[in-house]
Amino acid sequence: MRPIVLYPSPVQLDGVSLQGNFLYRGFVENGLSAQHCNYDSVMEKEWLYKSFKPDCAIGIGYWGNAPDLIFEPQENGIQPVPWLNADGWVSNYHDKLNELPLMFTTSRWVKEIYNRDGVSNPNIFPMPIGIDTNEMYPIDREDERVVEMRKLLDVPDNIKMISTVGGDITSKGAQEVLKALAIVDKEFKDWVYLGKSWVDGKPYYHRQAENEIIRELGLDRKKIRFFGGALSRNFMNVFLNATDVYAAPSRIEGFGMIQLEAMCAGRPVIAIDAGGCRDTVVHNETGYLCKVSEEIKLDEEWVYPHMGFAEKQIIRFDQPKTFAYRADVNDLAEYLLKLLTDDKQAAKMGKAARKRAEKEFDYRVVAKKMQKVIHDKLGL
Structure with a gap:
C-alpha cells in the first residue's frame, strides 16, 4: 500500500485537517511509504501523482x-478511498458513491446518514478519527x-x-447545558461553566439566544463565561485538564473529536445518545449518554x-x-x-x-486498522 492522503494541508486547527494529518502521520510511523497534500492543490497533486505514484488516494x-x-484521483488512474463525514445529509453524487469498492465514514451514525439518503453501498466502513494520545494527556x-x-480562568480550587x-458551542449543546445547570443549581451551587468557541462572534454563534x-x-x-479564538493544542490540553466535567450533548456530531480530547485528558464526558x-463515550463507564428528547426534522x-x-x-424530501x-x-x-458531587466516580470514569x-x-x-481494511478489501 502506497497512499496519498488528501486533506486541508498544511495542518490547521480544524477537525478535518487534524483528521487527515493524524492519519498521514500514523501511516508513516507504522512504516508505510505515504505522502500528503491539500486536496485542492492541483499542481502539488499532479507532481505527487507522477513522482510518488500512489496506489490509492485517501x-x-x-x-x-x-x-x-474521488473524481480527480480516478481521472489520474488512482483508486480513491474517501473517509467522509455527512454534514447532516447527502444530497448529491449518490451514483458515484455507490460505485466505490471502499469508503470510510467517521462513525456508525454517519454511515446511517449515507444509507438513509440513498448511498446503499455495502462497502462503507465506519472508522474513528485518530488522535495523538501523547499530545493530549492527563x-x-x-x-x-x-x-x-x-x-487565569478565575476558577477557585x-x-x-x-x-x-x-x-x-451552540451546536455542541451549550443551551441544553445551561438549562440543565438551572436544575443543578438548586442542589449544588459550587460550579462555573466555560464555553469556548472558535470565534467569539455575535450573532452567528447564537450568543444572544444563550444570554437570553x-x-x-x-x-x-x-x-x-464564554470566550473564543484559535488556541494551541498545548493550551487546550491544559484547559481540559483544568476542567472537572466535559459536557457536550451535541445537536449534531459526526464523530466528537473534542470529546475524545477530553477523554485523553482523563476527564469524564457527558454527551448525547445520538450521532458519533x-x-x-461508553455509557456508565467513560461518562454518560443523555437520552434524546427531540429530533429536529426538515x-x-x-x-x-x-x-x-x-x-x-x-x-x-x-x-x-x-x-x-x-x-x-x-x-x-x-x-x-452525579459527577459534580462524587469525586471518586468522576475520577474512575476519567481514568x-x-x-x-x-x-x-x-x-x-x-x-493500522484502516491499512488492514484497505488490504483486505482492495488487496493493496
Missing part, C-alpha cells in the same frame, strides 16, 4: 468534496500549568468547572453550486429528515450532579476514558 472531507477526493491537578490555568468546546436563556432561568452570569458520540433544504448543483435551489437532536435536560442535570482513548483511538492504532 481523501478527508464530506460528500460535497467528491470532485477533489496532568496532575497540582501541576503549575493547571494551577495557573484555573487562576473549591469550585467545579464544567466546559464545552467547539467551533460554535441565562436571563430567563435566573442563572448567575458571573458563573458562566455513541462510538466514543421537509426541505437548500443546495448550492459548491455541492455540485447548477444553481442554488430547494430540494423537497419525500419524507422529513432528521437534521439535529436535542438532549434530555433532566438526564443532563442528573449526570452533571476509564483515558484508557479507552489510548486503546481505540490513538492515531497509530486507527492508521
Whole structure:
C-alpha cells in the first residue's frame, strides 16, 4: 500500500485537517511509504501523482468534496478511498458513491446518514478519527500549568468547572447545558461553566439566544463565561485538564473529536445518545449518554453550486429528515450532579476514558486498522 492522503494541508486547527494529518502521520510511523497534500492543490497533486505514484488516494472531507477526493484521483488512474463525514445529509453524487469498492465514514451514525439518503453501498466502513494520545494527556491537578490555568480562568480550587468546546458551542449543546445547570443549581451551587468557541462572534454563534436563556432561568452570569479564538493544542490540553466535567450533548456530531480530547485528558464526558458520540463515550463507564428528547426534522433544504448543483435551489424530501437532536435536560442535570458531587466516580470514569482513548483511538492504532481494511478489501 502506497497512499496519498488528501486533506486541508498544511495542518490547521480544524477537525478535518487534524483528521487527515493524524492519519498521514500514523501511516508513516507504522512504516508505510505515504505522502500528503491539500486536496485542492492541483499542481502539488499532479507532481505527487507522477513522482510518488500512489496506489490509492485517501481523501478527508464530506460528500460535497467528491470532485477533489474521488473524481480527480480516478481521472489520474488512482483508486480513491474517501473517509467522509455527512454534514447532516447527502444530497448529491449518490451514483458515484455507490460505485466505490471502499469508503470510510467517521462513525456508525454517519454511515446511517449515507444509507438513509440513498448511498446503499455495502462497502462503507465506519472508522474513528485518530488522535495523538501523547499530545493530549492527563496532568496532575497540582501541576503549575493547571494551577495557573484555573487562576487565569478565575476558577477557585473549591469550585467545579464544567466546559464545552467547539467551533460554535451552540451546536455542541451549550443551551441544553445551561438549562440543565438551572436544575443543578438548586442542589449544588459550587460550579462555573466555560464555553469556548472558535470565534467569539455575535450573532452567528447564537450568543444572544444563550444570554437570553441565562436571563430567563435566573442563572448567575458571573458563573458562566464564554470566550473564543484559535488556541494551541498545548493550551487546550491544559484547559481540559483544568476542567472537572466535559459536557457536550451535541445537536449534531459526526464523530466528537473534542470529546475524545477530553477523554485523553482523563476527564469524564457527558454527551448525547445520538450521532458519533455513541462510538466514543461508553455509557456508565467513560461518562454518560443523555437520552434524546427531540429530533429536529426538515421537509426541505437548500443546495448550492459548491455541492455540485447548477444553481442554488430547494430540494423537497419525500419524507422529513432528521437534521439535529436535542438532549434530555433532566438526564443532563442528573449526570452533571452525579459527577459534580462524587469525586471518586468522576475520577474512575476519567481514568476509564483515558484508557479507552489510548486503546481505540490513538492515531497509530486507527492508521493500522484502516491499512488492514484497505488490504483486505482492495488487496493493496
